[in-house]
Amino acid sequence: MDGRNPVMELVHSLRAVTVEFDLLGAEFAARHGLHPTDVRALIHLLDAARAGTRxxxxxxxxxxxxxxxxxxxxxxxxxxxxxxxxxxxxxxxRRVLLDVEEKATELGWSFFGPVIGEVVAAAEGFEADELETVRRFLAAVLESAGRVRSA
Known part of the structure; x- marks a missing residue:
């Protein structure tokens, strides 16, 4: 046994992916004169639109x-x-709704499109049941992080 903990290896891999995506987000923000919070806001608004949330x-x-x-x-x-x-x-x-303009979507795709393409290509190398396991794992991690953040 080499002493490595496979669960902790997952934690470290997830952290590395998070840091890499955070760096990409910061580069996108800097390139377009945005604050990192602006980028997070756009992501939340795009996710809301996909989910049908007004x-x-x-x-x-x-x-x-x-x-x-x-x-x-x-x-x-x-x-x-x-x-x-x-x-x-x-x-x-009386209620104001927020929508992402096409300009923001185009900027996002022009910058993040290549990395999205790489992620899709990587995912295509996995079987459907493997992808479901990854999906369940990421959903559980997201839920756990939300619980810790709310505490």
Whole structure:
């Protein structure tokens, strides 16, 4: 036995992937004059759109753990850059909805498209049951991190 713990090796691998993606996000932010929080906001808004969640400034502030003033400044900045659009909810005109503009999606794909392509290519080398195991593992890790963050 070489003394290596396979679970800790997974933890270290996950950390390495996290650091690498964080560096990519920071490079993207710097290249486009964004703050790292701007990038996280765009990711949350894109994820919300994929999930069918109608994102409001209050919802976004909760996701980013920002107060109302910080969220307003963030949304103002993203709107000024043409990356996010505010609109009124047709069901409740008092409610403001946030949508990612096509410009933001295009910037994201132009930068992150190659790494997404590499990840997809890597994943295609795995069987469906292996991918399901990875999916379950990542979902469990995400849930665990959320619990720790909320504590």
């Amino acid at each position: 994102a409001t400034p209050g919802w976004l502030g909760e996701q980013l753990r920002l107060n109302s003033a910080g969220t307003t400044a963030l949304v103002d900045r993203l709107e000024r850059l043409g990356l996010v659009r505010r609109s009124r909810d047709t069901a409740d005109r």
